[in-house]
Amino acid sequence: MRDISYVPQLTRRTSRLRDDGVTAWALRGEQYETPFRGLRRPAGISIDQPATRIADALGLMTDGCVLTGWASRWLQGQAYCDGERYGKDLPVTFLCGPGARLRRQPGTRPRERRWVPGEVVDLDDVVVATIARAAYDDMLDAPNRIEALVAVEMATSTIIEQARTAAGNVRAVFDAHVKTRGRVQARWALAHLSTRSASPWETRTRVLATETLGIETWHVNVPVFDQREKLLGIPDLLDPDSGLVIESDGGDHRDIGVHNADNVREEALENHGSAVVRIGSAQLSRSERPETRQRLRLGFERAHSMGRQTWTTEKPAWWRTWPPGRRWD
Template sequence: MATNVRDAVVVLDMATSTTIARPHTTIERVADVIQSHHKVRGLVQARKALALGSARSASPWETRTRLLAELDAGVPRLAVNVPVFDTFGGLLGIADLLDEQSGLVIESDGAHHRDSETHTEDNRREEKFERSGLVVSRVTSLDHKDRWRTVGRIAAARRDALATAKCEWTTAKPGWWQTWAPGRRWD
């Protein structure tokens, strides 16, 4: 019923998200329903959306940003809402989107990110990422109105990330992570 594949992915991601609330369903259950049908309106689109879905997306704009990066900018499959640590096991932050191959972090900033407290926390996290050798690109809803300029920015940021020699970060979870209650949201 979605108007296009990207909107279908947004619906799928929000219905299966394990990071924003208790999910309404799982990607596996959706896959089972899709596989049980053979001639239903929208089935081709549903299959395409299923291939692009992620149960880790925290917002519709985050999903749209991920699809922009993957489908338009050619960034390989991004890790979604992944904890990133320094080489000593300290949490640098939860990256909205991470290209582990290049070290590119894409942050999807909604309107609430302009709140002074949230903005300050975003700046602190970004600085930690950058000190560890990650390259951060921020995307807002306004950036989606100028799609191809944003695609160019993401592609340029990925080139910068690939050229960065410093790599003092990891996604390997240290032992303490498993026992830290707030970390469970991101597992």
């Protein structure tokens, strides 16, 4: 888990800094920055951008507030919750109880939602929502059902090396609250949840592939072997009936080493009867989506025409004792 001990103390109210002996002259000088009125943060610091935004938001917190959403998940060591979506910053979200008196500021989002015992924890003197509750709030606040699915899948993924919560924990939070705006898309996300997705782009690609081809039985990040028990690859998506493989290529796939490995793995899978369709993140955009859907349909047809499949998802004995394989089990 990342070290967050410095975050709660990074941005502080000027009144508390004065109580600690910092002079008014120093607070007005170049040593401090002013993210919000009444708050000061040391100038010139070089830290992760999420930490700065979270620290500034924490400086605004009043009694009766709970940090939730992506910021809570980031503090608790989750991946893919850096407060950005498609290059735009997401607001830091707070749950506000009775008497919290927290006003909305740029980059913050107070929510008057209740919480129940077990949904809030103290984390290094910061009151935050549990990962399960934070994921629930992210689902409610998502702009659509796909992004709600992204939030819950990243929070519960057993593939990503991170702190995580169980899908059952998120469902328990969902069941504990009724008549909350956003529950329709949260319900849909929980109904389509896979705990094997390894990135937001994989989740978005799976939704598009399912809508286009009508396939609901995808194998998600399941190892594939040849007849001699050699590992051919771990496809992002595999249709066990047709043999269609779909790979979601994020920005890291532009690296020459990663790209070359992708090519080798693709050839191996096609040599054993699978058709491979690679989809980059830009190809999920609204403008390119029709062409991407057509590529998926053509790939599905090609998979059916490949002939006999000579691959298997049955794991050989050596796999169960191979340490890197533990991530994918």
